[in-house]
Amino acid sequence: MNKMFEISYAVIIGFYRRIRMLGKDYRIIQRNKVIRKWNDMDMYQKRKMRQENNSKKEVNNKTNINWFPGHMAKTRRQITEDLKMIDVVVEILDARIPNSSQNPDIRQITQNKKKIIILNKYDLADNAKTEKWIEYFNKKERKVVLADSLTGKGVNETTRQIQKIMEDEMQKMADKGRIGRKIRVMIVGIPNVGKSSFINRIAKKTSAEVGNKPGVTKQKQWIRINEKIELLDTPGVLWPKFENEKVAMNLAITGTIKDDILELTEVAYTLTKFMLENYRNNLLQRYSLDEKQINEILNQEQAENENIYEIMQLIGKKRGAILGGRVDDERTSKLILDDFRSSKLGKITLEIPE
Numbered sequence: 001m002n003k004m005f006e007i008s009y010a011v012i013i014g015f016y017r018r019i020r021m022l023g024k025d026y027r028i029i030q031r032n033k034v035i036r037k038w039n040d041m042d043m044y045q046k047r048k049m050r051q052e053n054n055s056k057k058e059v060n061n062k063t064n065i066n067w068f069p070g071h072m073a074k075t076r077r078q079i080t081e082d083l084k085m086i087d088v089v090v091e092i093l094d095a096r097i098p099n100s101s102q103n104p105d106i107r108q109i110t111q112n113k114k115k116i117i118i119l120n121k122y123d124l125a126d127n128a129k130t131e132k133w134i135e136y137f138n139k140k141e142r143k144v145v146l147a148d149s150l151t152g153k154g155v156n157e158t159t160r161q162i163q164k165i166m167e168d169e170m171q172k173m174a175d176k177g178r179i180g181r182k183i184r185v186m187i188v189g190i191p192n193v194g195k196s197s198f199i200n201r202i203a204k205k206t207s208a209e210v211g212n213k214p215g216v217t218k219q220k221q222w223i224r225i226n227e228k229i230e231l232l233d234t235p236g237v238l239w240p241k242f243e244n245e246k247v248a249m250n251l252a253i254t255g256t257i258k259d260d261i262l263e264l265t266e267v268a269y270t271l272t273k274f275m276l277e278n279y280r281n282n283l284l285q286r287y288s289l290d291e292k293q294i295n296e297i298l299n300q301e302q303a304e305n306e307n308i309y310e311i312m313q314l315i316g317k318k319r320g321a322i323l324g325g326r327v328d329d330e331r332t333s334k335l336i337l338d339d340f341r342s343s344k345l346g347k348i349t350l351e352i353p354e
Contacts, residue, residue, distance in 0.1 A: 075237050076105055076237055079106070079109065079186070079188065079237065080109050082186060082232060083109065083110065083113065083186065085184055086113065086184050086185065086186045086232065087113075087114065087166055087169070087183050087184045087185065088113070088114045088115070088116065088162050088165060088166060088183060088184075088185045088186075089110045089113045089114070089115045089116075089185075089186050089187075089188060090115075090116045090118060090158065090162070090185055090186070090187045090188070091106065091110070091115060091116070091117055091118065091187075091188050091189060092118040092120050092147075092149075092187065092188070092189035092193050092194060092195050092198055093117060093118065093119055093120065093189070093193060094119075094120060094121055094193045094194075094254055094256065095119035095120060095121050095122040095124070095125035095130055095133070095146070095349070096121060096124055096125045096254055096348060096349050096350055097250040097251070097254055097256075097349075097350050097351055098117075098119060098133050098351070099247075099351055099353075099354075100246070100247045100250035100251055100256075100350070100351060101189075101190055101193055101250075101251070101254075101256060102190075103188070103189075103190050103237055105237065106188050106237060110188070114165050114166070115142055115143075116142070116143050116144075116145060116158065116161050116162065116165065117137050117142050117143065117144045117145070118144075118145050118147050118154065118158060118189075118198065119133065119134075119144060119145070119146050119147065120147045120148070120149050120154075120189075120193055120194045120198060121148065121149075121193075121194060122146040122147060122148060122153075122154075123148050123153075123343075123347075124343045124347060124348070125347055125348070125349045126347050126348060126349035127347065129349035129352050130146070130349065132352055132353055133352075133353060135353075136353035143161050143165065145157050145158050145161060147194075147198065149194035149195075149197035149198035149200075149201055150194070150197060152201045155198070155201045155202045158202060159202065159225060159226065159229065162183060162185055162229055163183065163228060163229070166183050170183070182227075182228060182229060182230045183228055183229045183230070184230055184232065185225070185229055185230065185231045185232065186231075186232045187199060187231060187232075187233060188237070190237060190256065191256065192254075192255060192256045192257075193256065199223065199231070199233050202223075202225060202231065203223045203224075203225060203231065246351075248262065249262070249267060249270045250350050250351060252267045253267055253270065253271050253337065253340065253350065254340075254341065254350070255337070255341050259337075264330055264333045264334060264337070265329045265330065265333045267333070267337065268312065268332070268333030268334075268336045268337050269305070269308060269309065269312065269333075271336060271337065271340055272308055272311060272312055272315075272336060273304075273308050274350065275345065275348075276294075276298070276308065276311070279345070279346065279348055280294075282345050282346040282348070283345065286339060286344060286345050286346075287314075287315045287318055287319065288318060289311075289314065289315070289318075293314075294311060297310050297311055297314075298311075312329075312332055312333070312336070313327045313332070315332060315335075315336065316328065316329075316331065316332030316335075319332070319335055321335060
């Protein structure tokens with residue numbers, strides 16, 4: 001009797017486990033079907049599906065991206081504390097997106113400090129639009145220095161401007177007998193704007209860890225620039241949310257935020273649309289596109305996003321971004337973004353002062 005019970009129990013357990021495995025296998029099969037279906041869709045179909053899904057939820061039109069590691073919250077508090085002993089703030093911005101690359105929190109907590117604005121990567125930006133940004137910051141009584149942290153351009157000018165902006169204060173200290181007091185400087189900037197490379201150049205050494213990933217600079221450090229200036233390095237800080245979709249896209253296009261935060265095809269689509277509206281000749285020349293054909297595509301009686309997507313498909317085809325006999329959206333998107341980031345599309349600025 002006991003033996004029969006043991007056999008029956010073993011059969012039931014085995015059957016139950018098999019049912020569980022079948023259920024798991026079914027879920028895996030269904031999931032893989034969804035993945036294959038998604039991968040087979042083009043960018044326009046994916047966009048349409050997301051819009052349909054979003055319409056079922058309570059959403060607004062703001063892009064809400066959470067990208068705020070815990071160490072950055074601590075850094076923000078540390079910067080606020082360190083500012084008490086700082087004379088001059090040097091803020092490094094990306095010359096292609098000066099507004100989008102300016103941290104709102106840093107802008108607020110440093111507003112009463114003497115400040116120098118560094119427009120880094122100026123060699124990648126549109127010269128005419130850079131001049132407009134210089135005028136914009138000058139009206140706000142902010143001195144601007146153009147820089148290229150990779151070559152060291154602008155470093156000596158920054159040092160000169162730091163000393164110039166503190167001339168009156170240093171003279172007052174000297175009159176009171178406080179001779180030899182060094183100018184204390186803080187450099188701030190969001191991740192991936194070239195802050196570590198700039199610090200290495202201005203300090204004439206490679207003490208700060210440098211990389212092309214957001215948030216690579218980790219620890220605070222004091223650096224002696226010369227006999228008159230001491231520099232406090234601070235890790236880059238990025239705000240916890242991007243309330244403005246345009247700001248989020250600009251940061252994604254330039255690679256300031258990781259490519260996996262926003263969908264790559266959406267980012268490349270936004271860039272392609274911007275290029276067609278503002279730098280069309282750059283796009284035509286880079287990808288050997290026929291202007292007449294592009295105009296015909298844009299004038300088609302269909303949704304604008306379909307027209308732009310068709311042009312992206314054309315670019316992908318011309319550049320050999322083919323997978324399985326069809327243009328691969330992801331490879332096409334990556335090559336367009338890489339061409340922008342490496343300046344192969346020309347000197348481009350994504351925003352102008354409002």
